[in-house]
Amino acid sequence: MSDPVRKTALAEGGEFDLIRRFLARAPLGDGVRVGPGDDCAVIDGDIAFSTDLSIEGVHFRREWLSPSEIGYRSTAIALSDLAAVAAQPIGVLVSLGCTDADIAEAAEMLMDGVADALRACGASLLGGDLTRSPTALIIDVTVVGRVHKPVLRSGAQPGDSIWVTGRLGAAAAAVRMLQNGRVPGDDARVAFAHPVPRIPEARWLAERSVMHALIDLSDGLLGDIAHIAAASGVAAVIEEGAVPVHPAALRVRGNREQLNLALSGGDDYELCFTAPPGAVEKVQAEFESAFALPLARVGYIEEGSGVRLRSEMGAVDDVIAGGYQHFEENAG
Amino acid sequence: MSDPVRKTALAEGGEFDLIRRFLARAPLGDGVRVGPGDDCAVIDGDIAFSTDLSIEGVHFRREWLSPSEIGYRSTAIALSDLAAVAAQPIGVLVSLGCTDADIAEAAEMLMDGVADALRACGASLLGGDLTRSPTALIIDVTVVGRVHKPVLRSGAQPGDSIWVTGRLGAAAAAVRMLQNGRVPGDDARVAFAHPVPRIPEARWLAERSVMHALIDLSDGLLGDIAHIAAASGVAAVIEEGAVPVHPAALRVRGNREQLNLALSGGDDYELCFTAPPGAVEKVQAEFESAFALPLARVGYIEEGSGVRLRSEMGAVDDVIAGGYQHFEENAG
Numbered sequence: 001m002s003d004p005v006r007k008t009a010l011a012e013g014g015e016f017d018l019i020r021r022f023l024a025r026a027p028l029g030d031g032v033r034v035g036p037g038d039d040c041a042v043i044d045g046d047i048a049f050s051t052d053l054s055i056e057g058v059h060f061r062r063e064w065l066s067p068s069e070i071g072y073r074s075t076a077i078a079l080s081d082l083a084a085v086a087a088q089p090i091g092v093l094v095s096l097g098c099t100d101a102d103i104a105e106a107a108e109m110l111m112d113g114v115a116d117a118l119r120a121c122g123a124s125l126l127g128g129d130l131t132r133s134p135t136a137l138i139i140d141v142t143v144v145g146r147v148h149k150p151v152l153r154s155g156a157q158p159g160d161s162i163w164v165t166g167r168l169g170a171a172a173a174a175v176r177m178l179q180n181g182r183v184p185g186d187d188a189r190v191a192f193a194h195p196v197p198r199i200p201e202a203r204w205l206a207e208r209s210v211m212h213a214l215i216d217l218s219d220g221l222l223g224d225i226a227h228i229a230a231a232s233g234v235a236a237v238i239e240e241g242a243v244p245v246h247p248a249a250l251r252v253r254g255n256r257e258q259l260n261l262a263l264s265g266g267d268d269y270e271l272c273f274t275a276p277p278g279a280v281e282k283v284q285a286e287f288e289s290a291f292a293l294p295l296a297r298v299g300y301i302e303e304g305s306g307v308r309l310r311s312e313m314g315a316v317d318d319v320i321a322g323g324y325q326h327f328e329e330n331a332g
Numbered sequence: 333m334s335d336p337v338r339k340t341a342l343a344e345g346g347e348f349d350l351i352r353r354f355l356a357r358a359p360l361g362d363g364v365r366v367g368p369g370d371d372c373a374v375i376d377g378d379i380a381f382s383t384d385l386s387i388e389g390v391h392f393r394r395e396w397l398s399p400s401e402i403g404y405r406s407t408a409i410a411l412s413d414l415a416a417v418a419a420q421p422i423g424v425l426v427s428l429g430c431t432d433a434d435i436a437e438a439a440e441m442l443m444d445g446v447a448d449a450l451r452a453c454g455a456s457l458l459g460g461d462l463t464r465s466p467t468a469l470i471i472d473v474t475v476v477g478r479v480h481k482p483v484l485r486s487g488a489q490p491g492d493s494i495w496v497t498g499r500l501g502a503a504a505a506a507v508r509m510l511q512n513g514r515v516p517g518d519d520a521r522v523a524f525a526h527p528v529p530r531i532p533e534a535r536w537l538a539e540r541s542v543m544h545a546l547i548d549l550s551d552g553l554l555g556d557i558a559h560i561a562a563a564s565g566v567a568a569v570i571e572e573g574a575v576p577v578h579p580a581a582l583r584v585r586g587n588r589e590q591l592n593l594a595l596s597g598g599d600d601y602e603l604c605f606t607a608p609p610g611a612v613e614k615v616q617a618e619f620e621s622a623f624a625l626p627l628a629r630v631g632y633i634e635e636g637s638g639v640r641l642r643s644e645m646g647a648v649d650d651v652i653a654g655g656y657q658h659f660e661e662n663a664g
Contacts, residue, residue, distance in 0.1 A: 015462055018435065022443045026457035027450050031422055041458035043422055043476070045377045051474055053427035053461045090363055090375055095385035095427075095472045103350060111354045118359050125358035126373035129385040129472070130347055140427045140461070140472040142383055144375065
């Protein structure tokens, strides 16, 4: 990268408006190649960082996940932000807030889950903090990685195709069932409890210079592609019929509901990237064979702004608010 | 540093026992020069990290601190861990958990306080996370710095003198008064609400190769020197009569109580280091003049283990448990 990307534009929405106000007043000095707003910051020396805070009752429930699953999932989700700029993980710092009751057993099981996520990608536990929390279990994972040429949200160009890895909506289907007091199928539960950060996949694509822009799917395809569109100053069109809906989401009743889970359910942690026409097709078979993971073209980039959804009948709708927002009701 | 310091020994105590168990099972790969257990981890490329989690009701109370003071203090305390290895700050990542009520106003004021702490040492806001918290305000600050030769806890040698910057016990005196419903004096309140990480002081001493071992005083002198003793495999002797008690602590009733605030009150965020005999004396006047900050020799290192307190009458007592421990009652 020649020019530093000082502050990346975010899509509209309550929590992003507040973050925008924070960033407007915060200092940003020398030595920062990629400033806040993208999936990771990158400083001189090719070191990338991101942090991800999970709080009991907001991001997870103990009835849904075991302590080791909470530890694994929080760490894997944070590591996914390294995948989202095609960085190689070095390690993590884990800040843990535990109730008195958790200290005896749950805290160690949770850290075993953290260690599992680290081993899966060859990363180290670099440090952390441990403190008492009055009520909720709190885990904040800061990830550290190395990347020479980060693939950012801001590189999408008109004419690019939009691609995703894997199939979408399974984790959201699991959450929907758990919320309704039902037991999700194994595939849905694994997608929710054991997301796999797409680190080697992102590195592989970056080494072949396939991608113009990249993000990981945490809030849902519509919400996350909106960040690429905003950061790149372009419009994104998603083609409904091309979205790869996960079989677990296809077992949910109603075609519209299935599609919604895949478009806006969130928690997929697949990669979403843009690439010039034809670039992915050249390597698609090799990628899918190497990783046993499908690649699907789900739309395209054009001039303009925002996100549009194109139905199989050809109707085009603006997407007003896609993706999960933490403070939707009372902000902005 | 030639040899990597893989895992640093911690002093005894409930929370440290648990951290020890975490670390025993966590992966630690290549490229990590200083692993967990010291004030910062350091990876190849001279990058240092640490993280510090603060939770409302445990680490601060809103009746005691304004939102911007909470933001400033949390950040300054985290930056103090960079001072504790003589690293130069690059930036921080801030994870913020806010109640719905905080989003309107408190969150922005808090981030203004974060920005104040960053500006004071030329550091950047690199990123962060913002999420809803059900009840408590939560702030986790990860600091990133640069250091070529970190000064660690593990370098103390028998014969070294033990030194501290500044005067101790003022912040603890403020907390004591606030807990008793009284209003602390300005000097005590500033020491508590506006700690100054001793970054240029640590860099200055490191550039002159004065220090063998270094830590910042967060839990209190007795608790923190115990970490240096454990990590270095030596014993520390603190001389009661040499401890520089802050005037704000001297206004508290009772000689024993004044000394306790300075020895075990915590929250000082001064530097504590060991140095060979005579090394500090050569630069002491220049240091004190440059920083308007006193240096005091408070004891010495000898062979053995643990911490001993030597009274002005010459009696020597083993220190059983010094410093604040989060899970003292129910762990270990």
